[in-house]
Structure formats: C-alpha cells, structure tokens
Amino acid sequence: GQNIDQPTEMTATEGAIVQINCTYQTSGFNGLFWYQQHAGEAPTFLSYNVLDGLEEKGRFSSFLSRSKGYSYLLLKELQMKDSASYLCAVMDSNYQLIWGAGTKLIIKP
Amino acid sequence: ETGVTQTPRHLVMGMTNKKSLKCEQHLGHNAMYWYKQSAKKPLELMFVYSLEERVENNSVPSRFSPECPNSSHLFLHLHTLQPEDSALYLCASSQGSGTGATIQYFGAGTRLSVL
Numbered sequence: 001g002q003n004i005d006q007p008t009e010m011t012a013t014e015g016a017i018v019q020i021n022c023t024y025q026t027s028g029f030n031g032l033f034w035y036q037q038h039a040g041e042a043p044t045f046l047s048y049n050v051l052d053g054l055e056e057k058g059r060f061s062s063f064l065s066r067s068k069g070y071s072y073l074l075l076k077e078l079q080m081k082d083s084a085s086y087l088c089a090v091m092d093s094n095y096q097l098i099w100g101a102g103t104k105l106i107i108k109p
Numbered sequence: 110e111t112g113v114t115q116t117p118r119h120l121v122m123g124m125t126n127k128k129s130l131k132c133e134q135h136l137g138h139n140a141m142y143w144y145k146q147s148a149k150k151p152l153e154l155m156f157v158y159s160l161e162e163r164v165e166n167n168s169v170p171s172r173f174s175p176e177c178p179n180s181s182h183l184f185l186h187l188h189t190l191q192p193e194d195s196a197l198y199l200c201a202s203s204q205g206s207g208t209g210a211t212i213q214y215f216g217a218g219t220r221l222s223v224l
Contacts, residue, residue: 008149031210042111042215043199050210087152095207096165099151 002026004100006088011106012078020073020086020103028093034062034073035087037102043087046073075105083107112136115200115216122190123224130185130219132200140206141183142213143175146197158183159206190223197221 005023012018024032031050035043049055049064049071061074075082088100113134122128134141143155157165158177172194174186183200197220201213 004151033212035215040217042113042217044111045212045214048210048212089152091210095209096154097152097213101149101151 002090002092002098004088004090004098006086006100006103008101009104009106011108012075014078014080014107014109016078017074017076018078018105020075020088020105022071022073022088022100024069024071024088024090024098024100026090026092026098029066030091030093030095032062032064032071033089033091033097034071035089036084037087038084046086078107080107080109111214111216113200113202113214113216115198115219117219118217119220119222121222121224122187124190124192126190127186127188129187130198130200130221132183132185132216134181134183134200134202134214136202136204136214138202138204138214139180140203140211141177141180142201142203142206143183143185144199144201146199146218152199156185157206164207187221190221192223195221195223 034046037043047062054063059076064071085102087102089097140159145153155169156175176184197218199218200216203211203213205211
C-alpha cells in the first residue's frame with residue numbers, strides 16, 4: 001500500500017528553527033508537495049520537490065532524498081503566525097496525490 | 110484569498126436532509142476536486158473532474174453526488190448522510206489533472222456536522 005508518515009505534533013519556540021520530516025512509500029514518484037493549513041483555512045501551497053536536494057524559499061526550505069523516500073520542511077526564524085498544520089503529499093505514478101495526516105506545529109513565545 | 114470559494118462555510122444537517130455544497134474557482138483552471146478531511150487523518154480524495162468530465166470516483170458512497178456544470182463550478186449534493194460523514198469538505202482546482210505534476214489550490218472548506 002501507499003503510505004506517508006509525518007509526526008502528529010511538534011512544538012517550537014519563536015525565533016528558533018524547526019524541521020518537519022516526511023517519509024513515504026508510494027507506487028511511483030512524480031514529486032513531493034508541502035502545504036500549510038491554518039485552523040479553519042484553506043491549505044496553501046508551500047513547495048514542490050521532484051529532484052534530490054534543497055529548495056530554499058525565504059524562511060522556508062524543503063529537502064528531498066528520493067533514494068531514502070524522505071523529505072523535510074525547514075522553517076527558520078519562527079514567527080507566531082507559523083503555528084499551523086503542515087501537510088506532506090506525494091504524487092504517485094498516476095499523478096494522484098497521496099497525503100500524510102499532517103503535522104500540527106505549535107509556536108510558543 | 111486562494112481563488113477558490115466554498116459555500117457554505119458551516120453546515121449542520123439531519124440524516125434525512127438534502128443539502129448541497131458549492132465550490133467556485135476564479136483561476137481559469139480546468140480540473141476540480143472534492144476532498145474529505147477528518148481530524149488527524151490524511152486528506153481523502155473523493156472526486157476529480159477534468160474538463161467537466163468525472164475522471165475519478167474513489168469508491169465514495171452514493172449518498173454523495175457530485176456535479177460539475179462548467180469548469181468554474183463544482184457541487185457536492187448530499188442526502189441521507191450518516192454521522193460518520195461529519196468532516197471538513199475541501200474543494201480544490203488545478204490546471205490539468207492526471208498528466209503532469211500540477212499545484213492544487215484549495216478553498217477554505219465546508220465544516221459539515223451530521224446529527
């Protein structure tokens with residue numbers, strides 16, 4: 001079966017750095033997506049990785065290792081507004097998105 | 110504002126009611142999706158429409174009936190629902206579906222409670 005694993009909940013301090021991991025086993029691979037979802041709001045696109053390596057976009061970076069079936073989302077200089085759920089999703093060989101259950105990130109002052 | 114609008118935002122219905130969820134996208138996309146989001150569970154894909162034709166139906170019970178009258182609008186008709194159908198229903202759109210990696214843009218969802 002297809003499976004995406006990510007931690008259920010993480011806590012970090014304002015101004016710090018946090019890394020949210022995602023591991024996957026899927027039928028084929030056509031890229032990995034990260035989305036951010038604030039409570040009661042729409043999931044919004046953060047990043048897309050299809051090749052190995054690190055993609056940096058401001059305070060957020062996303063890393064992919066296809067051989068290890070592993071990705072992480074790195075958030076730097078954490079702000080209170082970063083408190084949200086972070087969803088990892090992999091596009092399989094049929095170009096269908098397989099979703100993780102999401103990681104709830106709590107930022108403390 | 111994501112360009113995808115869902116109404117209503119909240120809905121409470123009894124098991125014998127009939128109601129409809131509405132989704133509208135202003136992004137010029139040609140594919141639209143319905144997802145179910147339950148607490149602490151992955152998003153479950155329910156239906157996919159590409160160019161107004163249904164291309165995916167993931168074994169969803171017949172009490173959920175989708176309708177896509179044009180590429181900008183998507184409906185989910187609900188009847189004789191069960192309490193376990195209570196969840197957040199998300200609509201999404203993308204440019205293309207099933208032929209390449211595309212970004213999906215989501216609405217804020219309809220929070221459905223079935224009593």
